[in-house]
Amino acid sequence: MTTDSPRWFKSSYSSNGGNCVEVAANVPGIVPVRDSKDPHGPALAFPAASWRSFVAEVKGNSFDAA
Template structure:
């Protein structure tokens, strides 16, 4: 079975404290990572190439964006 962007499985980070300022990510789309605002689940999603998303997450973990 091929998974498409028509059937993403969305999740929030386990670090989310339900403060309302969260994003949701779908990691089940081959080669792409859709990201959306958790407050607007029926709104648009930004879709990033998986390798670029991985680089972004690595940079956040390394503190390259300061104290977020």
């Protein structure tokens, strides 16, 4: 990733007792994502443009929630 430590955060909508994903927005060019229950475990890293597209689709209700 980078020599700077990722600054992890959860959504302000997160209220399910910690069963969340966390993202770090301070890593240039990528968005790391991890399980909040396992903060020392592995993280997935997505290209920033792909993450922005994913978030836009989620916000636009483009996914079937069934």
